[in-house]
Amino acid sequence: MSDSADRNRLGAEESPYLRQHADNPVHWQPWDDIALDAARERDVPIFLSVGYSACHWCHVMEEESFTDEAVAAVLNDGFVPVKVDREERPDVDRVYQTVCQLVSGGGGWPLSVWLTPDGRPFYVGTYFPPEERRGMPGFRDVLERLRHSWEADREEIENRADQWTAAIQDELESTPEPADEAPDETILGSAAGAALRSADRENGGFGTSGPKFPQPGRVDLLLRSYIRSGRGEALDVAVDALDAMADGGLYDHVGGGFHRYTTDPEWTVPHFEKMLYDNAELPKAYLAGYQVTGKCRYARIAQETFAFVERELRHPDGGFYSTLDAQSEGEEGAFYVWTREQVHGILDDVDAELFCDYYGITSGGNFEGGRTVLSAARGVVDLAEEYGMAESDVRERLLEARVTAFEAREERPRPARDEKVLAGWNGLMISAYALGARALDPVLAETAETALEFVRERLWTAEADGSDGPGRLARRFKEGDVKGDGYLDDYAFLGRGAFDLYQATGDVTHLAFALDLARTVVAEFWDEEAGTLYFTPSSGEGLVTRPQELQDQSTPSSLGVAVGLLLDLAHFDPSAGFEDVVDRTLKTHANRIRGSPLEHVSLALAADKYDRGPLELTLATDTVPDDWRDALSARYLPDAVVSPRPATEAGLAEWLDTLGLEEAPPIWKGREAVDGEPTAYACRSFTCSPPETDIRAALDWAAER
Numbered sequence: 001m002s003d004s005a006d007r008n009r010l011g012a013e014e015s016p017y018l019r020q021h022a023d024n025p026v027h028w029q030p031w032d033d034i035a036l037d038a039a040r041e042r043d044v045p046i047f048l049s050v051g052y053s054a055c056h057w058c059h060v061m062e063e064e065s066f067t068d069e070a071v072a073a074v075l076n077d078g079f080v081p082v083k084v085d086r087e088e089r090p091d092v093d094r095v096y097q098t099v100c101q102l103v104s105g106g107g108g109w110p111l112s113v114w115l116t117p118d119g120r121p122f123y124v125g126t127y128f129p130p131e132e133r134r135g136m137p138g139f140r141d142v143l144e145r146l147r148h149s150w151e152a153d154r155e156e157i158e159n160r161a162d163q164w165t166a167a168i169q170d171e172l173e174s175t176p177e178p179a180d181e182a183p184d185e186t187i188l189g190s191a192a193g194a195a196l197r198s199a200d201r202e203n204g205g206f207g208t209s210g211p212k213f214p215q216p217g218r219v220d221l222l223l224r225s226y227i228r229s230g231r232g233e234a235l236d237v238a239v240d241a242l243d244a245m246a247d248g249g250l251y252d253h254v255g256g257g258f259h260r261y262t263t264d265p266e267w268t269v270p271h272f273e274k275m276l277y278d279n280a281e282l283p284k285a286y287l288a289g290y291q292v293t294g295k296c297r298y299a300r301i302a303q304e305t306f307a308f309v310e311r312e313l314r315h316p317d318g319g320f321y322s323t324l325d326a327q328s329e330g331e332e333g334a335f336y337v338w339t340r341e342q343v344h345g346i347l348d349d350v351d352a353e354l355f356c357d358y359y360g361i362t363s364g365g366n367f368e369g370g371r372t373v374l375s376a377a378r379g380v381v382d383l384a385e386e387y388g389m390a391e392s393d394v395r396e397r398l399l400e401a402r403v404t405a406f407e408a409r410e411e412r413p414r415p416a417r418d419e420k421v422l423a424g425w426n427g428l429m430i431s432a433y434a435l436g437a438r439a440l441d442p443v444l445a446e447t448a449e450t451a452l453e454f455v456r457e458r459l460w461t462a463e464a465d466g467s468d469g470p471g472r473l474a475r476r477f478k479e480g481d482v483k484g485d486g487y488l489d490d491y492a493f494l495g496r497g498a499f500d501l502y503q504a505t506g507d508v509t510h511l512a513f514a515l516d517l518a519r520t521v522v523a524e525f526w527d528e529e530a531g532t533l534y535f536t537p538s539s540g541e542g543l544v545t546r547p548q549e550l551q552d553q554s555t556p557s558s559l560g561v562a563v564g565l566l567l568d569l570a571h572f573d574p575s576a577g578f579e580d581v582v583d584r585t586l587k588t589h590a591n592r593i594r595g596s597p598l599e600h601v602s603l604a605l606a607a608d609k610y611d612r613g614p615l616e617l618t619l620a621t622d623t624v625p626d627d628w629r630d631a632l633s634a635r636y637l638p639d640a641v642v643s644p645r646p647a648t649e650a651g652l653a654e655w656l657d658t659l660g661l662e663e664a665p666p667i668w669k670g671r672e673a674v675d676g677e678p679t680a681y682a683c684r685s686f687t688c689s690p691p692e693t694d695i696r697a698a699l700d701w702a703a704e705r
Helices: 032-043 056-066 069-078 091-102 139-152 155-174 186-197 216-227 232-247 278-293 296-312 340-345 349-358 382-389 391-409 424-437 446-459 487-503 506-526 560-570 578-588 588-596 597-612 626-633 649-657 695-703
Strands: 045-053 082-085 111-115 121-125 472-478 483-484 613-619 641-646 678-684
Touching: 032 045, 032 082, 045 091, 045 641, 056 069, 056 139, 056 216, 069 139, 069 649, 082 232, 091 111, 091 121, 091 155, 111 695, 139 155, 155 487, 186 216, 186 232, 186 588, 186 597, 216 232, 216 278, 216 597, 232 278, 232 296, 232 340, 278 296, 278 424, 278 613, 296 424, 296 446, 340 349, 349 382, 349 391, 382 391, 424 472, 446 472, 446 487, 446 506, 446 649, 472 487, 472 506, 487 506, 487 560, 506 578, 506 613, 560 578, 578 588, 578 597, 588 597, 613 695, 626 695, 678 695
Parallel strands: 045 082, 613 641
Antiparallel strands: 045 111, 111 121, 472 483, 613 678
16 A cells, blocks of 8 residues: 555645645545555545535535544544545546435535445445434444444445446446437427426526526526527516526625525525636526617626626636635625625715615625625615605616725635636636627627637647647646646537637637537547447546536536537538537437436537527628627527638638638638628528628528528
8 A cells, every 4th residue: 555545645736625625634635546546455445525615515524524533533544535626527526426316316515425445336425414413424423334334244335336336327328229310499499398397487597495506508598499489488487587696696796796506495695606607607698688688787797797707716817717615704605795784884874775775784684693695675766766866876876885895895805716727617708708799898709818828728738649639638727737637528618618709709710729629529528339428538537437418507518518519510620520429419319308308408409409400600701890790799699600701712711721621611612702891691401691791681581590
């Protein structure tokens, strides 16, 4: 056994979550060969603890159990304790989270799993209190019992480990016989119907009990359904969800940005961590809502969220950090909540009362210690009448009060920040900024371009091992340290971000990067025999099973996003085999998508687009005119492939050289500018509009189809 496994090794790690445990008396190991070899050599189980830096109950379990010398002695003597940051190793988390869900019907973090030395699970849970509490066994008792069982009932444990491993292999790795056809465009209506049935008609959003999670994918789904079918109910539920999230405690009314979820179905009290992926996916939903409804409030929410991200989650050189913790001063939410006394301490009496009335700040509060999580409790019209003011005066005074509150809050101790830069999550944020550039302000593209360059320079290797093969993407950058193979979500999300940025800017280098990422997706994640895209690369570390990620959860399904990306990029490199991968993957999972489309929104939307065919919108111009940008910003075009190209064939030849293509793809071929004027071509299902020098004419043609 290696001597290094006899001590806590987390101090050498860059992950803030792992470093939080570096001073524990537990001999924590990172997930690596040293730890796994130690378990085999000692012939003891692995205790695997998975979490992330902003996880509230992870902090609680550390304070209660992992700092306890007696608990540490049992762990160190009878197990090899291993800590995993789920954001660095989503593959490990996905495999063992799945067994937790299969066995217990639930999951979450901290995830606690006991494994045989070769990685097969035999006992699982989430948070354990130090002593038995409300039907939950105490952590030390569990350790003692499992140590005894390992020594006395080894055969039973081995059998259970075999059964559980077979179950997760069946759930995550195996694929069914493919269907004859991929789901057709009726899948959009089926998924929208399921979303409507799940809607909370009283409080807005989806689900009527327990914690309330944002579901931006469902909002987008309903908006697409409304545009396609004209079904007003779909629009109503989408708008109710957007309004509820913006009004309630999920949204930070002082500083912008969204918290992770609320603990109640009324959207009142959140768990206060702020995740980069939520603050990427939610602005997309609000941008879509703005384009469909014209409500300026939705544009403001998106803009304020972008401002929060740039202010608090942006690396000085352009990439985006991962999370803000829920705690400051060791207390959940302390940075964000208010009392009436605090408000009166920074504003004059009238403005303080107005602020408290608008945001629902009461003497009793709605949170611990008589404090209040802000929400939009009353309307401006109501307050104007009560205070005898003009509505414009109320709005102006509230805006000024909000600025004062923000400045005062900046003096408070701040939540900790996890400064990992993750390739995939950056891709989601880049995509959001690119869509913002199209819908709101082209300047937003500059932030996206800087972030894309940051990730590309630090995490992308153009040719693996100096060969002529596809490039490789690493998972994480932290203070100069690069770690981990990229997973399917890294490639798919970053590829989508790069492609969306090409659509927003017309910069061919972004398209070239998206194509490079897509080629590696096919080379490393596509399995010809299974007919699917796996979550882990074929050249990466093998776990007890090779997972797929089909369902949308806190982030979109990486498989669904990858399929949608390959479908779009097939228009630019038809010889790359992208469309064949799309077709076969959708057929492999067709019955699962049809059976539960709401759990597979990204795949359902990809299937809909594949069957119906996207709107091709080719823009032949060297500079997109401002009036064209205005026209495009006002249209919600979720199934469009916007394909800028140079005005001339000579310019296009240079692009083809940059892309390594021998001939122009059909989406560009023969679609040059007419008489040197910016020209738009709209096409769907092999039918095209006439060349149009008025972009609105092309968009109107498309709207009729």
